[in-house]
């Protein structure tokens with residue numbers, strides 16, 4: 001099949017690579033000229049394990065192309081997949097400005113039958129609204145079907161998640177259109193849920209809100225563990241052994257960040273409010289997540305309380321999670337900003353990024369960051385940090401104190417090296 005993908009971001013690029021790998025001919029387009037020019041030269045503008053290899057392989061075998069000319073490929077391909085951003089607007093709703101931009105081009109382009117697949121995360125009712133918009137702009141309804149096909153990949157494991165998804169959700173008005181989309185994924189061994197468009201749109205928001213809820217829940221339980229000197233790791237393990245609950249997303253730490261949980265929790269809240277429904281649980285999830293950074297801030301200031309003036313803080317990690325270069329809504333950065341506001345000198349290191357942050361000094365390696373530091377905060381669980389040379393780290397630091405923002409270090413190991421270990425819910 002010939003597929004035109006609109007938007008060469010984390011979702012668009014990953015989906016383009018996997019669909020090309022399946023055997024389709026994929027034309028991935030973006031308005032960002034610099035991005036497309038790099039992609040045409042085989043330079044991948046984002047970090048995602050395995051993505052570069054899959055993209056270049058499929059470029060070489062003539063299955064994957066990048067271009068800025070959306071109109072041309074929309075007109076030529078029977079399948080058009082939309083993967084543009086839907087960031088948070090000021091009022092918490094999903095900002096549909098990029099989707100509207102795509103509709104404007106689509107309305108000028110559709111002259112032959114199209115299946116338009118919505119991959120971006122969008123509010124319930126978007127497919128119906130798009131249909132009305134296109135018709136309103138003069139497009140013959142018999143020429144297109146809009147299908148909702150939400151994406152569930154995680155950054156850092158995007159390829160693996162796309163090749164081995166837990167499920168593929170397809171929401172369509174006509175079963176024929178749903179089957180056409182299902183056929184695109186014919187080589188993937190997974191379960192398919194064919195449903196209506198509204199349900200598909202809601203499944204995406206509800207999934208993200210539920211995962212965010214699990215994280216805030218375990219972070220609150222970690223607070224109880226702190227108070228009773230119980231170990232959250234054991235509690236979490238015991239909870240997760242119940243198959244009705246499941247072991248995943250019960251890892252306590254600095255809380256969730258990223259381009260999706262914060263914005264999608266807000267958007268779900270907004271669509272509920274628009275219908276007069278107050279989501280008490282979702283509000284609480286947000287509140288717990290916001291305060292999680294302060295829990296750490298208090299632990300840090302409490303530990304530094306005994307130290308001389310202007311203690312130096314080393315922070316390892318800036319991305320919102322490991323194995324990505326994405327810093328959108330990163331809790332690591334939220335914490336750094338609060339530390340700076342409190343007047344602490346912050347020396348930071350991340351394997352991939354060094355964003356401009358007032359009063360944060362970026363170091364060229366993790367060891368440089370800890371030189372003469374009074375405390376080390378591990379804010380992102382990058383694999384390299386877990387394998388650090390703790391002997392060297394201890395020798396470089398002024399005071400051997402580690403704050404584990406992701407509860408990801410082996411407490412007894414770092415304690416053996418002589419560090420004071422501070423996590424959440426770790427006695």
Ligand code: NAD
Nearest residue numbers: 007008009010011030031084085086098101120121151155
């Ligand atoms: P992104 O910001 O990385 O990429 C979006 C791309 O769309 C950008 O490169 C932008 O230039 C391009 N774009 C905007 N308007 C365009 C237009 N009119 N024509 C062509 N290109 C255009 O976004 P992302 O992280 O890939 O997310 C895309 C969507 O997928 C969002 O709705 C998001 O919620 C959802 N989603 C994201 C993830 C994730 O892990 N990032 C996972 C699942 C779902």
Ligand code: UGA
Nearest residue numbers: 151152153154155215249250251255256257258260320321
């Ligand atoms: C999340 C979802 O997991 C994907 O299914 C979804 O497709 C995506 O959002 C989206 O809609 O964009 P992502 O944000 O890439 O994926 O990464 P996650 O692995 O879910 O992590 C999100 C945040 O939660 C990170 O900051 C991570 O550190 C944190 N987290 C995760 C925890 O604090 N505890 C956990 O147990 C799990």
